[in-house]
Amino acid sequence: MDRAEGRGLKGMKRVLLKNITLLLFLLNALLFGVGELISPGFLSADHVTAVLRTASFLGIVSIGQTLTILTAGIDLSVGPLVTMGNVFACMFINGVDGNTLWALAAVILIGLLFGAANGLGVSVTKISPLVMTLAIGSLVTGITLIVSQGAPKGLASPSLRFIGVGSLWGRIPVIIIVWAGLSLLFVLLLRSTSFGRKVYHLGANQRAAHLSGIRVNRTLILAYALSGASATLTGALMAGYTQTAFLGIGNEYILWSITAVVIGGTSLSGGRGGYLGTVAGAILLVLIESLLTIVRMPEAGRRIATGLMILIMISVYFRSKNRKP
Amino acid sequence: MRTGQRDLRLYAPIYVIFIVIYLLSCFLEANFFTWNNNVNLFTRITPLVFASMAQTLVILTGGIDLSIGSIIGLTNVLAASLPYPESGLNVVLWFLVPALAGLALGLINGLIITGGGFSPLIVTLATGAIWKGLSLFIMPVPGGEVSLAVARTATGKLGAVPMPLLIFLAGALACHRLLTRTRFGRSIYALGGNETLAYESGIACGRVKIWVYGTAGLLAALAGMFLSARMFSGDPLAGEPYILNSIAVAVIAGTSLAGGRGGVAGIIGGAYVFLLINNILNLLAISSFYQYVAKGLILIIALAITSSGGEISPAAWMRRLLKPAGAPSGGVDGPG
Numbered sequence: 001m002d003r004a005e006g007r008g009l010k011g012m013k014r015v016l017l018k019n020i021t022l023l024l025f026l027l028n029a030l031l032f033g034v035g036e037l038i039s040p041g042f043l044s045a046d047h048v049t050a051v052l053r054t055a056s057f058l059g060i061v062s063i064g065q066t067l068t069i070l071t072a073g074i075d076l077s078v079g080p081l082v083t084m085g086n087v088f089a090c091m092f093i094n095g096v097d098g099n100t101l102w103a104l105a106a107v108i109l110i111g112l113l114f115g116a117a118n119g120l121g122v123s124v125t126k127i128s129p130l131v132m133t134l135a136i137g138s139l140v141t142g143i144t145l146i147v148s149q150g151a152p153k154g155l156a157s158p159s160l161r162f163i164g165v166g167s168l169w170g171r172i173p174v175i176i177i178v179w180a181g182l183s184l185l186f187v188l189l190l191r192s193t194s195f196g197r198k199v200y201h202l203g204a205n206q207r208a209a210h211l212s213g214i215r216v217n218r219t220l221i222l223a224y225a226l227s228g229a230s231a232t233l234t235g236a237l238m239a240g241y242t243q244t245a246f247l248g249i250g251n252e253y254i255l256w257s258i259t260a261v262v263i264g265g266t267s268l269s270g271g272r273g274g275y276l277g278t279v280a281g282a283i284l285l286v287l288i289e290s291l292l293t294i295v296r297m298p299e300a301g302r303r304i305a306t307g308l309m310i311l312i313m314i315s316v317y318f319r320s321k322n323r324k325p
Numbered sequence: 326m327r328t329g330q331r332d333l334r335l336y337a338p339i340y341v342i343f344i345v346i347y348l349l350s351c352f353l354e355a356n357f358f359t360w361n362n363n364v365n366l367f368t369r370i371t372p373l374v375f376a377s378m379a380q381t382l383v384i385l386t387g388g389i390d391l392s393i394g395s396i397i398g399l400t401n402v403l404a405a406s407l408p409y410p411e412s413g414l415n416v417v418l419w420f421l422v423p424a425l426a427g428l429a430l431g432l433i434n435g436l437i438i439t440g441g442g443f444s445p446l447i448v449t450l451a452t453g454a455i456w457k458g459l460s461l462f463i464m465p466v467p468g469g470e471v472s473l474a475v476a477r478t479a480t481g482k483l484g485a486v487p488m489p490l491l492i493f494l495a496g497a498l499a500c501h502r503l504l505t506r507t508r509f510g511r512s513i514y515a516l517g518g519n520e521t522l523a524y525e526s527g528i529a530c531g532r533v534k535i536w537v538y539g540t541a542g543l544l545a546a547l548a549g550m551f552l553s554a555r556m557f558s559g560d561p562l563a564g565e566p567y568i569l570n571s572i573a574v575a576v577i578a579g580t581s582l583a584g585g586r587g588g589v590a591g592i593i594g595g596a597y598v599f600l601l602i603n604n605i606l607n608l609l610a611i612s613s614f615y616q617y618v619a620k621g622l623i624l625i626i627a628l629a630i631t632s633s634g635g636e637i638s639p640a641a642w643m644r645r646l647l648k649p650a651g652a653p654s655g656g657v658d659g660p661g
Contacts, residue, residue: 074446076569121625121628121629125628125629127625127628127629128576128582128583128628130389130572130582131572131573131576131582131624131628132625132628134569134572134573134624135573135620135621135622135624135625135628136621136625137621138617138618138620138621138624139617139618139621139622139625140621141617142614142615142616142617142618142619142620142621143618145614145617146612146614146615146618149614150614255450258446258447258450259450262447268444268446268447269444298461298462298465299458299461299465300458300459300460300461300462300465301458301462302458303454303455303457303458303461304454304455304458304459304462305458306451306454307451307452307453307454307455307458308451308455310447310450310451310454311437311448311451311452314441314443314444314447314448314451315441315443318441318442318443
């Protein structure tokens with residue numbers, strides 16, 4: 001630490017490589033600046049809040065993804081669960097304000113249940129998280145299709161719509177405040193509760209965690225359950241943004257949430273990382289997508305750029321890991 | 326390592342399930358057990374068999390390849406964009422260009438993964454995005470053409486035997502022999518089982534891994550080429566369903582995601598089970614929506630069987646759940 005302070009450019013490089021989150025937030029600021037140069041208005045309050053609004057949905061799904069990746073697992077069922085949350089929320093609410101609260105609670109409960117099923121498979125029957133969540137994802141997709149009969153019905157209520165597209169104090173979108181609140185809760189959960197410490201412990205070394213008396217199964221089940229809940233909650237909140245339900249809404253979130261977590265510096269081998277990096281990663285993903293849209297990059301180029309960015313970020317992250325004393 | 330391939334307990338369940346589903350289909354629908362329908366099934370199953378074999382090779386080393394779908398898409402698009410006029414040279418080109426492209430893409434995956442020491446999951450996620458971008462660049466919307474001669478050969482008949490049947494049987498046999506009878510194959514099992522030990526016993530782990538991803542790319546390319554011959558055209562997104570389906574088939578065919586255990590002997594049964602689930606639901610006039618539920622349930626059941634070493638014991642699971650100090654994977658516990 002002491003060596004890294006100061007010392008001009010070299011020292012600064014060290015500090016940045018050690019602190020991925022700081023690096024990412026600076027990169028975000030830089031990209032906002034570059035965007036402003038390319039297209040004036042990129043840095044306007046309207047556009048910045050638009051980027052953050054899009055990032056907030058990704059950010060909330062990524063709460064669960066961060067949690068499961070920290071346990072050295074992964075959750076591929078988040079995509080289908082986002083869709084399920086979206087479809088069920090619209091169906092339960094059906095445009096009536098009075099239904100909003102219980103509908104949100106019901107949707108979160110459903111997410112908890114399917115997430116717990118993931119956790120049960122991963123911990124008790126020791127199925128690999130990758131395929132267990134894949135299987136539950138298939139199940140969830142099927143149930144969503146059967147319940148909606150392939151044509152989702154219903155409508156978001158005015159109050160949910162306020163959460164999705166409304167603003168407080170004139171400028172600040174409600175959804176960003178919701179995201180900030182959930183982020184704060186989640187960071188506190190990870191840093192200041194015994195559950196958070198257990199997640200890090202068992203992610204780093206499950207056997208050691210077990211031997212030191214951590215109830216590995218319970219912790220895993222809770223982690224996956226929370227991941228399921230964050231996915232269905234995101235789907236419900238997105239209903240506030242889109243008004244009606246849409247069956248393909250969650251598809252992109254499987255890979256996007258994993259990408260946000262990984263470029264945020266959380267290690268796929270578990271036990272290392274945190275949510276603030278994921279927040280920066282989610283913003284970075286949306287920001288780059290927005291920049292590439294502004295320079296009229298076709299879809300082909302956008303995909304190539306996203307892929308290259310992941311490769312660059314993991315190699316930067318790898319360097320910082322190697323440099324740790 | 327031989328036990329990994331020869332262990333019948335690994336493959337027996339999937340072929341039993343296959344036979345049950347196949348017989349059930351025969352009873353449900355008179356037209357099912359006709360030659361035409363079976364030829365149709367051979368044609369539909371071939372790409373899935375090749376994609377799943379590619380995935381199996383990678384999984385055996387303890388890795389995973391999420392870029393398989395994009396390699397299938399890219400080679401599919403390449404095969405449909407090559408010059409159309411029928412001539413000997415063009416046919417040779419049709420076979421060489423996509424296959425070599427697949428091999429090259431796979432080798433790049435392997436080089437990045439071993440060179441940087443990164444997680445295969447995230448590297449192939451990234452390269453998958455890049456390959457998909459390339460195929461969208463070559464062909465933004467489905468289209469293109471495939472030489473009729475090539476298409477007819479690939480999906481036609483050799484004598485009385487349908488070509489697809491020959492193609493996937495030959496492919497599976499070649500892959501099986503590669504895994505069981507060559508040094509390369511034995512190295513794959515060794516390094517999937519315990520990389521440190523394999524390295525210390527003199528296996529060039531890095532090189533083996535690079536070539537495993539290369540071979541997987543080649544197999545994915547064969548799937549993509551067959552798809553384009555079947556459709557007479559290219560589609561940049563043709564490979565998407567194969568990403569997750571190949572993992573699912575590899576796993577229900579008895580390959581452990583932890584690496585080092587499994588093989589390709591169960592793949593044909595696994596691919597058939599996957600395909601026939603849809604078929605049987607159609608025959609029973611059940612909404613196709615249920616196919617997702619059925620696939621999910623079959624996966625979970627198959628996984629529960631394979632991950633518990635062949636015995637299903639809900640009682641042991643309950644004990645593990647209720648035991649005060651959980652049970653980590655790593656074999657500390659012995660149920661009962």
